[in-house]
Amino acid sequence: MSCIGTSLAKLPLAILLTCGLATAPALVQQAQAQTQKHDIIYRSNGTSINAKVEKVGTQEIEYHKADNPTGPIYSISRSDVTVIVYANGTSESITAPASSGGRETSTSPAPTPSRGADRGDKQVAFGVGSTALNFGLGAGNRFSIGNTSFLPELNASGERGIVALPYGTIGVGFLVSISYNEFNYYRITSTGNIVSTSPEYFQIGLGARGTYHLPVNKFIDPYAAVGLMYVASLDDLDEEAEKSVYGYNGPAITSVAGIRFLFKHFGFFSEIGYDTSYLKGGITIKFGGK
Secondary structure, eight states: OHHHHHHHHTHHHHHHHHHHHHHHHHHHHHHHHHHOSSEEEEETTSOEEEEEEEEEOSSEEEEEETTOTTSOOEEEEGGGEEEEEOTTSOEEEOOOOOSSSOOOOOSSOOOOOTTOSOGGGSOOSSOTTOEEEEEEEEEEETTOOSEEOSSOEEEEEEEEEEEEETTEEEEEEEEEEEEEEEEOEEEEOTTSOEEEEOOEEEEEEEEEEEEEEOOOOSSEEEEEEEEEEEEEEEEOOOHHHHTTSOOOOEEEEEEEEEEEEEETTEEEEEEEEESSEEEEEEEEEEESOO
């Protein structure tokens, strides 16, 4: 019990270690806004448009393209936009179109884009405003050496898309895992006797991570994730045995590559890399976004 109490006492450190990760993407977006010389329209599908915004109407947003600020006026529906970051660093969250009022019309003739439609017309599986939750099993415990485990690791993770990039979306989220392990362990006691024992312990991981999602199509979501977590081992070893057994307690950096196959709000995922386990797989539940 004293060992469990010591491990649990270390858990608040996990919160302190991982709080900074969740704020990093917001700082990136703020720094980008301070250096940009044009407005950026962030779409709900995870893409963005470099523009000079002329009018934010009740139904549509009118803008010039950033590379042709005196050229034709384009328009986009409010329902396709989540936020506008202006060149002066301020931002405006965009709500759904008003229920009353007519459709905004342009005073300029309808333009014919010279370089084709905006890349934002492409639907992606994970964009700004999307939320995805993974529930799965893991194989290959990263933090255990010389033991046998009778059950696969149970794990869960999730993230929300918050920042659109020219070729992808950044998300932030959490990860948690729990695994059961049993040692086949021999040790020499202080009296010189060899003792065979099979101590058991649970290993719990809790942390936060940032993700980067590539825009492929609305069904396939390839991504990479980097995180920071705290691992605690809750075991039944006595003090003498614990000194000779590998049981990790402390912070750890995680990095994985993953892919999701989505069918609207349900799908499957797989991850490989340096997490609490080396290989993960399971189901995904997705909501929000497009």
